[in-house]
Amino acid sequence: xxxxxxxxxxxxxxxARISSADSVVAxxxxxxxxxxxxEARRLGAGWTTDGPGAGYFPFYIGLILCVxxxxxxxxxxxxxxxxxxxxxxxxxxGRVLSVLVPAAVYVLAxxxxxxxxxxxxxxxxxxxxxxxxSPAKSVAVSAAVIASFFVMFEVWFKVPLxxxxxxxxxxxxY
Numbered sequence: 146x147x148x149x150x151x152x153x154x155x156x157x158x159x160x161a162r163i164s165s166a167d168s169v170v171a172x173x174x175x176x177x178x179x180x181x182x183x184e185a186r187r188l189g190a191g192w193t194t195d196g197p198g199a200g201y202f203p204f205y206i207g208l209i210l211c212v213x214x215x216x217x218x219x220x221x222x223x224x225x226x227x228x229x230x231x232x233x234x235x236x237x238x239g240r241v242l243s244v245l246v247p248a249a250v251y252v253l254a255x256x257x258x259x260x261x262x263x264x265x266x267x268x269x270x271x272x273x274x275x276x277x278x279s280p281a282k283s284v285a286v287s288a289a290v291i292a293s294f295f296v297m298f299e300v301w302f303k304v305p306l307x308x309x310x311x312x313x314x315x316x317x318x319y
Contacts, residue, residue: 157234166232167221174214181207259309
């Protein structure tokens with residue numbers, strides 16, 4: 146495989162720069178650290194007669210996160226080694242979204258259709274759209290995989306998996 150970018154990547158516009166992505170992650174870490182500090186103080190971040198309070202160590206972990214994220218943010222915005230290279234271009238973002246969006250839809254579908262039906266649709270869809278397999282082969286493979294999981298979990302292990310709020314497999318008696 147060649148390390149050279151393809152023709153469509155060379156002409157693809159930049160969606161995000163490395164410094165921008167680093168800045169966003171630093172801000173998210175700061176928010177996360179702030180929530181930890183707040184909750185740790187609510188739990189009791191001080192020293193009690195018995196020793197450290199329940200929030201003592203989480204408070205300092207949150208504080209370290211906040212200080213570190215501020216340092217990262219400063220470096221990505223005003224540091225001498227600031228990297229303004231391409232983090233993601235439009236072609237790369239399209240590839241990521243072609244997997245991320247169906248995965249998010251799958252997670253939502255599990256709530257209604259359950260693990261078995263949603264997984265069967267997810268597997269067959271990926272085989273057809275991204276794998277370029279025929280719909281008949283995709284449905285057959287998907288059904289075989291899900292049937293084997295059903296037998297393994299429901300029949301052999303006697304571990305019921307989530308069937309969804311609509312319970313589309315209720316006719317099977319499980």
